[in-house]
Every structure is written in C-alpha cells, then in structure tokens.
Amino acid sequence: MTSKTIAFIFARGGSKGIPGKNIALLGGLPLIAHSIRQARACQAIAQVVVSTDDEAIAEVARQQGAQVPFLRPAELASDKASEWLAWQHAVSHCLRDPSIGPFSVFISLPATAPLRQVQDIDACLKRYGQGDVDMVLTGTPAQRSPFFNMVQQRPDGQVELVMPGQYHRRQDAPPLYDLTTVAYVSSPEFIMAHQGIWQGRVALVSVPRERAIDIDEPLDLYLAECLYQRENHA
Template sequence: MKSRTVAIIPARGGSKRIPRKNIRDFGGKPMIAWSIQAALESGIFDEVIVSTDDPEIAQVAREHGAQVPFLRPPEISGDQVGLNPVLKHALNWLEMDGGGCPSLLGCIYATAPFLRASDLRTAFERLNEKPEAEYVLSVCTFPSPVQRAMTTNEAGEIRFMWPELRLTPSQALQECFHDAGQFVIGRAASFLQQESALSGHCLPFVLPRYRCQDIDTPEDWEQARHLFYALQSTSAS
C-alpha cells in the first residue's frame, strides 16, 4: 500500500475565552481557513483533515477545502484534553477506515494565520533529510533571555528566578525557544507511541518572532489582527 502524508487540524467548538474563535472572521476569512489554505498550498499532504466535535466548524472546514470524515467524540473534546489523544484518535480512525495509517502526520493548529505553505514544505524536507528524527516542531525564540526572568516572593517583592545569572552577559546565556503554536510534523508511529513531540527526537523549525502569536485571549486576538494587517501592508508595498 502506498504511504501517505496526512494533515490533521484539531478544532474543537468550545473555546471559552474567545467564543467560536476557530471560525470567527480574521482578515476576511474564518480563522481556520488560513491553516487549511497553508496545508493545501504546501502540496505535501495527500489529505487535509479537520478533527472537530462541532458541526458548524465541520461545515466551514469543508467549504474551504478540508475533509471532515468524522466528528470527534465528546470524551476527547474538552478544554482539558491534550493534543496527543486527538491525534491518536484521528490516526486510529484512518487505520480502521481501511486506508491504513499514514507514514507521516502534520498537526497544524487551527489558529495559525501567519503560517506559510513554504514553512510546511521546508519542515517536511528537514524531517526526510534526518532518518533519526521523529518530529519537526515550529518554535520561536524568546525576545529576551529567560534566564533573567523575575517572579515574586511570599512578600510580593520582585526577585530574579535565577539570581546567580543576573550579571551574566546576554551573549553568554543559552538561547531558549518556546512552542510557536503553528505545527508539528512527525512520523505517525511516533505520535502513536509517545506522549508528545518532546518525548522523542524532535528538531526545531525556528520561525521569526514577528510571525508568531498565541491566540488564546481577546488581547491576543487584537494583537494578532494588528500584526496581520501590518504584514499585509508590508507585502503589498
């Protein structure tokens, strides 16, 4: 049986802080449409599937070119459910449907309007170039050294978390990354066997900070919206 590469876009319906954020208008399209578009335009996926528990999201996804061959069961649709059970459910469904488990899986976040098809292609190539690698994860650098992070003590006073590093020159501090919240591409067998990409051999795909924005709160949404239009204006000029 021919091996295949499948994209899964998880998109549950119960977002609380930004209601209906996965299909809310962003830049003239439903938010999820940007992720679907990037996946389709990348040309690396045999199928682009949205995993959702919500019929309205399913309809919007289909209208923008994705497949929605199943609705996600309630037990893996709550806000406390991690990503891995959702991906395992999709992979198991694909296996039971008779098409066989794909060789590679791309998990693309539903709120990734800055994702580009070229990012996915390059990440896919990087994974194929490294047989020992299991995943490629989109990451971003912190804007300032995390080793200089501060917190408060029991008295409410500000303190360095690592006071022993307070005088260390910035260039001597190790560069740190955070999950960019856009995609992870990996071997399907690894997704089935492990709890997260960081449990295995995971390569970074570093995105520029100006194209990384978590969208979890109304403030995040507004910041992302302004950034989106700024990038649109720059590319048009």
C-alpha cells in the same frame, strides 16, 4: 510504504476566550480556513483532515476543501481534554480509513496560528525528513531570559532571577525559544506508541514572531488582524 503526509487541524467548538474562535473571521475568512488553505498549498501534503466536535466548524472545513471523516467525541473536545489523546484518536481513525491511510508523516497545523506561511510548513517537514528526530516543534526567539530578566517570587515576597549566576553576558548565553503552535510534525507510529511530545527526540524550527502569533484571546485576534492587513495590503 510510500511516504505520504497528512495534515491534521484540531479545532474544537467550545472556546471560552473567543466564542466560536475557530470560525471567527480573520481577513474576511474563518480562522480555520487559513490553516486549510496553507496545507492545501503545500505540495508535500497529500490530504487535509479536520478533527472537530462542532458541525459548524466541520461545514466550513468541507467548504474549504478539507476532509472531516469523523466528529470528535465530546470527551476529547473539552478544554481539559488532552490534545495528545485527540491526536491518537484522529490518527487511529485515519489509519483504518482506506481513503486516507496508510500514511507516514503526521503534521498538525493548529487553526490558532493563521499567519504561518507555506515556507514554515516546508521547513518543518524538511527538518523532520532528516530522520534523526521523532518530533519537530516550532518556536520564536525568546524575548525574556531566565538568566537575565525572568524572575520568580520567593515565599518572603521578594523576587530573584529564575536561573541566577550562570551567565553574565548575553553573548555567552545559549539561544532560547518560546514554543509556538505553528506546526507539529511526527509519525503516526510515534504518536500511537507514546503519551507525549517529550518522550521522544525533539527538534525545533525557528519562525519569525509575526508569523507565529497564537490566537487565544480577543487581543490576539486583534493583533493578528493588524498583521494580516499589513502583510496583504502593504
């Protein structure tokens, strides 16, 4: 089968932290528009598919040049629904749709990470293309370490290091990363045959913090707007 990459954007309508989050404005554009435009600017991506339960989100997606070949069922669009099941639903539908499938590479570009750049997408696809992993995630260098400054509270109320005594110098400790939502790359076969990311071989691509902010609450949106304006009006 000829290699074909489809970008998926999963954007449900029922956000609680920021009502209407996925079409909230960032830099004058609906949030989801940033991910769609980034995907369309990536030469390796053949088509962009949006999975949503919300017609308002669907309309914005169509206006931005994405396909919305289905509306996501309500049971896959609650805040308790499994993202993996939403992935399986979208992949299954698109494999059966002759205007989309078959395809060999799946990449999810969440609308909540609008500050990624096309080079980040390319880096994830390139890493996956090496062929030795089932999934590629993204992360940023961790600001805290369980070896030095992450603590847990004991039953007696005192705190202790999460992982004490293993390393005494930062130079000796292994590099750690905070996972981000910049991109997820896999194959439709792996997604359909498994129940989660960690059932396969996983690699990570490091992305700078300023391009990896994940918008979950109003403060995140405010910070993203500040970073966006700095980048685009410097």
